[in-house]
Amino acid sequence: MSESSEAKLDRSSRAATRRAAEAVVGRLISLSGWSAIAVLTAIAVFLASNAWKALSDPQVGLIRMLTGTSWYPTSTPPLYGFIQYIIASLRVTGVALAIAVPIGIAAAIYISEFAPARLKGIAKSVIEFMAAVPSVVYGLMGVYVLGPALKDLFGMQSALTALSAGVVLAFMALPTIISISEDAMHSVPSELRQGSLALGNTHWQTTRKVIVPAASSGIFASVMLGLGRAIGETMVVLMVAGNSMELTWSLTTSARPLTAVIAGEMGEVVQGGLHYSALFVVGLTLFVVTFLVNLAADLVLERQRARWRR
Amino acid sequence: MKMRKWLTIGAVTALAAGTIALAGCGSTPAKTAEPTTPAKAELSGTLTVAGSDTLVNVAQAWAKAFMAENPNVQIAVKGGGSGTGIASLINGQVDFANSSREMKAEEKDQLAAKGSEAVETKVARDGIAVIANSANAVENLTKDQLGQIYRGEVTNWKQVGGADKPIVLVSRDPSSGTYEYFKEAVVGKERNYAKSAKLLPSNQAIVDEVKANADAIGYVGVGYESADVKVVALDGVKASVDTVLDGSYGLSRGLYMYSNGQPKDLAKAYIEWILGSAGQQIVTDEGFVPVK
Incomplete structure (x- = not known):
């Protein structure tokens, strides 16, 4: 009991x-x-x-910072205009995406739809390895290999340019874009794929008209994450972009993106001083930009999800 | 059964907490004992130093040699930049801040607000060498020409006796002490660097770019001179430790250590040792210029 x-x-x-x-x-x-x-x-x-x-500060202020084109923190009076740095970020990121998006999506389509099983396994682990390589290694590659090669190819004045940095960043954004796009295509329900093939579509037609549209929200998300990686990357741009403050859209001149300004100057400035605070304005701008990019991405994805639900 | 398990976990936790508490107690008396130790006989205690990345190698070499002479002394050296080091000094986290620039009025005010005063010791000097690519034909520039080049008024090498090629300007970034020194000494107090200047994050990055780029000109500490690049003479004198020491070469700046008030006891012994022959020999070994 x-x-x-x-x-x-x-x-x-x-x-x-x-x-x-x-x-x-x-x-x-x-x-x-x-x-x-x-x-x-x-x-x-x-x-x-x-x-x-x-x-x-009446001498600085947001308007002056966003409209000024001279960043001379040590001149008298100090100048903290940084629109050229915003444009530099756009130039470098633009190059990276222009290269990484088409190649990344094409690679994802190949790996997901056309590659034989063994190659698929190898490709996926290589791509995962690419994502794990520290950014300083990519930076060294940019400084000593890619930059000089691009300099000779395009007859640039220096190896350290927006183009060089953009190409290196493309390498870094590629694994993100490929692996997330590939996942999205892989997880398209097999009924859709089989239905399309049963209706007489070829493998290629199925991929183009069914798989890619069905996976488009995932592909879009991968591009946004790749963009986030490129715009926030610091080490590579500090090493490869050349860091000059000219206001230009040219890709073959040096660029000094927002992240490089903060990383390059933060260590030596007077903490709590005006220069320090101005660097935080640069950081805040970067934060707002990435926030808006993510918000836009979310809205697009949400709209797409609503369409699919219908 | 279950009860016993919980008891075990409790006991282990208590033991771990006890160990941590004990370790905490152990370190406290060591710290409080430090100021009472007489400076002469057997030096002991700990010092922390942080700041300038320019000085970090010298500072580590000093610490290593000093600790070898005084086995009971622990000196921790960190880099992070002059601003970071001075902020740590203001917050009382370090005994010395290494700085490659003089302390700014703003920083002195912050320290004054805490009822303290910074004491500056010039511990080394750094000669600033002007470098160009080995393929460049220009051997000598006047200080005026150098200023014109860095202000962007002279943009082609042929204007200063070289080939018909554009000049690629290479500089440090605006928060670096070298940038500020070079601006005041060469570019001009009321003038600014040309916007096309590349603002690179380190001396080594400048050497790398000048080595790779036939049209580039840059400035670095004399410790970074190498066979890969050409040192351009300034008004007929090439930068080196010797020319800075004998005063014939004009471009050199001070490197400093700051303390909270006059250094006492171990800190005093350390700074005196640095200024002595052993400390200054290390300065020379690391490629900087000793203070006389």
Whole structure:
């Protein structure tokens, strides 16, 4: 008798423990969801509060910074115009995407739809390895191999240009674009693929008219993530882009993207000073730009999802 | 059974917490003992130094040699940049800040607000060499010509006696001490660098670009001179440790260590050792110029 009641007690207490554990885990999961939002808000507040000194300074201010084209923090009075750096970021990122998007999507289509199984396995692990290579290694490759080659090819004045940096960044954005696009195409339901083939479409027609459109939201997401990788990359642009502050759209001159300005100058400035604060304005700009890019991507994806639901 | 398991976990946790607490206690007396140690006999204690990346190699060599002479002394050296080092000094996190530029008024005010005063010690000098590609025919520039080149007024090598090629300007970035020194000494206090100047993040990056680019001109610390690039003479004198020392070469800047008030005890012994012959020999070995 004592044995059976003990077992019953044990069972009921075990159920109670499980319920309690479930409640705790549930809370933890929702807490981590909220913590992501909290961290994002904290970053925005941190950037804005440090940027405030420059933004509120009558000699500097947001308008002057965004319309000025001279960044001379040590001149008197100091000048903190940085529209040329925003354009530099766009030039470098533009080159990277112009190369990485077509190649990446084509590679993803090949790997997902046409490659034989063995090659597929090899290609996927090579691409994963590409994503794991540290950016400083890509930077060295850019400085010593790619840059000089491009300099000779295009007759540029220097190997350190927006073009060189963009090409290196394309290499870095490629793995993201390929692997996420490939995943998206791979997860298109096989009924769609088989239905299309059964209707007499060729393999290529099926890919073009069914698989790619069905996976388009995933492909779009991969491009956005590749863009994020390219615009936020710091080490490579610091090493390869050449860092001059000319206001130009030319790809064969040097560029100094927003990330390079912050990374290059933050270590030596007077902490809490005007120059320091101006660098935070640059950081805030970068934050707003990436936030807007992601928001736009989300809206597009949401619209697409709504269309598919119909 | 279950009870025992929980007990075990509890015991292990308590033990771990105890160990951490004990370790914490262990380090406290060591720290408080440091100021009472007499500076002469057996030096002991810890010092932390942070700041300038220009100085970090010298600073580490100093620390290593000093610790070898005084086995009971621990000196930790970090880089991070002059601004970072001075901020750490203001916040009381380090004993010395290495700086490749003089402390700014803003920083002195921040320290004054904490009721302290920075004491500056010039621990080394850095000669600034003008370098060009080995293939460049230009051997000598006047200081005026160099200023015109960096302001963007002279843009072709033929204007200063070289080939008919555009000049590619290479500079450090605006927060570097070298950039500021070169601006004041060459470009002009009220003038600015040309916008086409490449603002590279390190001396080595400048050497690499000048080595690779036949049209480039750059400036670096004399420690970075190498056979791969040509040192351009300035007003007839080439930059080297010797020409800076004898005063015939004009471009050199100070490298500093800052402390919170006058250094005392171990810190005092350390800075005196750095300024002494052993410390200054290390300065020379690392390619910088000793202070006399």
